[in-house]
Structures are given as C-alpha cells and as structure tokens.
Amino acid sequence: KKRVIIDTDTAGDDTIAILTALHYFQVEGITITGGNVQFDQQVENALYTIEVAGKGGQVPVYKGYERPLMGLGEKEHRTVEDVHGKDGMGDSFFDKAIQRPAEGHAVDFLIETVHKYPGDIHLIAIAPLTNIAMAIKKDPTIVPKIPHLYIMGGTNNALGNITPSAEYNFWVDPEAAKIVLHSAIPITMVGWEMCTEYSIMDDTDHEAIAALATKGSKFFTDINQVVMKFNKSVHKLNGTTHPDTLLAAVAAKEEIMTKSNLYHVDIELTGELTRGYSLVDINNRLERKKNVRVCEGIDRDAFEAMLFDVLRSIQ
Ligand code: BDR
Ligand code: CA
Helix, strand or coil, X not given: CCEEEEEECCCCHHHHHHHHHHHHXXXXXXXXXXXXXXXXXXXXXXHXXXXXXXXXXXXXXXXXXXXXXXXXXXXXXXXXXXXXXXXXXXXXXXXXXXXXXXXXXXXXHHHHHHHHCCCCEEEEEECCCHHHHHHHHHCHHHHHHCCCEEEECCCCCCCCCXXXXXXXXXXXXXXXXXXXXXXXXXXXXXXXXXXXXXCCECHHHHHHHHHHCCHHHHHHHHHCHHHHHHHHHHHCCCCECCHHHHHHHHHHCHHHEEEEEXXXXXXXXXXXXXXXXXXXECCCCCCCCCCEEEEEEECHHHHHHHHHHHHHHCC
C-alpha cells in the first residue's frame, strides 16, 4: 500500500475520506488544519473516525495551524457549522475517542515524514492549505521528495460554495493555496464542480447505504444529517455532497477519473468579489506553466462502488 498523510479539517465528508484512505493506503498520520468547525472539535472528530475504522491508537493525529496564517487570518476565517453541524458530525455528539493527539506540530511531522520516506509520501489535502504551505515555506527541500499531492479545492466553473465564486478550502487561505499550487509539487485537483456533478448521494443512495447495516454505514448516515438539509436549502442540490471522499477515492484509484488535463491554475487574492477564486486557464491564454492536473470527469459507478466497499468493510 502507498504511504499517505492526510491533511484535514475533520468534519462530515472529511471523516469518510479518512475512512477511505485508511482502507486503501498506509496512513502515516493525520494533520489538522483550521477550517470547517472549532479546531479542537476537528481534532476529536479525526480521533473518533480512526476509532470507527477499528484503528484506534494506530494512526497519529497532529495539530497544525488553527488559523489561515498566510492571509487575513482571524478576520477572514469562517467556520461552517451550518453545513456540517455544531460538532461537524451532523450533530451526533459522539463520545470522545480514547486516543489523544500526538505531541509536536503537524508541520514538523509533515517535514520529518517526507524526509524519512523520500519519494514515498503522497499527500491528501482536504482542508485549507495552511499546513502544507507552511511546511513548504519552512523547508522547501521537501518539495522534490513529494511524489504527488491530491487536493480537494477550488472550482473549474466559477461556481463557489462559500462565496458565489470561491470554494471553501481555497477561500479560507488563498495565499496558502497560491504557494502550494506554484510549489512545483505534482498536483491533482478535484474541484467543487466535480463534487456537485459526481458525488451527490440522494435519498435512494442513502437508503442503500443504510441497508448495508454496518458500523460504517451507520456512521455515514449519522454524520450526513445536517449537510443533507443544508444542500437542499442553500445549494439546491438533491442530496449530500462528498468532496473529500471523492478526492480520496481519486487518490486511491486514479482510473476512476474519466477525464483530466494539465492546466495553469492560479488563485485570486485581491478581487473584491472573487478572493479565493481559482482560475483554470483552459485555453492556455496566459501561456503560463501548467501546474495542476485538473479532474474533469469521474466514473460515478466506480466511485460509488468504492464508497460502498469502504462502508461495508467497517463492521
Ligand atoms: C470543502 O470544504 C469543506 O467544508 C469540506 O470538508 C471540503 O473539504 C468543500 O468545499
Ligand atoms: Ca474538508
């Protein structure tokens, strides 16, 4: 199994992405970045998710940056309890896991682990890119040792989810996103538009998942309670979205991407209405370096089969 580190703001779909990664990869550790909900709650959610997978105590969880240090910081960062619930877990209010966070900073863990296994550590980024940007800034020599970075973030159709033009992970820390996208690490990006097109689970899908009747499927049902209502009322979507899970599935089996292309991608930092907007230069008008492989299509059946396999396997 490939070695990965998951960088996450653990809530909702992050948890299922973690379960997916634990299923398909050797997860060396989980690092937490400020994002979805209150920071310490995110740490607890990650620890609890590892326990759900039956791997309590086996995967270290490191605390990283609570705030988007690269950007406007506190002024800008907004948590989204309205999307994922007060606890980020669909208001399930699970008990605390036994495992406690590891000592040391997430960024140091990232740097040390990349040096320990040069060329072997794939990164799965499902949160604002603060930790990863800071790791690159602190020790740029990690860059050539990272074979691939998979990012859930941005959009390739200018339809955001936190503002009309920006996707949440890039919007929280656009400066960090800019540093990471231009770092020369090979990147695959799965944007929000892929998630609304290919990751939606409607009521029928939820019934089929509930029918699996495993610990994994019960967990999936619980954590999706709030996002189901939010998506229907705000995004006019007929079901739950699973951006981070889709990204983890792509990282595990790239062949579920039916289309992808290398493009120049950049981030808007100063736009009055568009801060955090990801520009994908599809027709190469800017003639700049093509820095990101952008996912443009997914085999939905294959993705769904992977999700079901993961949830079925957690008994
Ligand atoms: C991203 O924002 C978060 O709310 C999700 O966990 C996902 O990483 C989607 O825009
Ligand atoms: Ca996330």
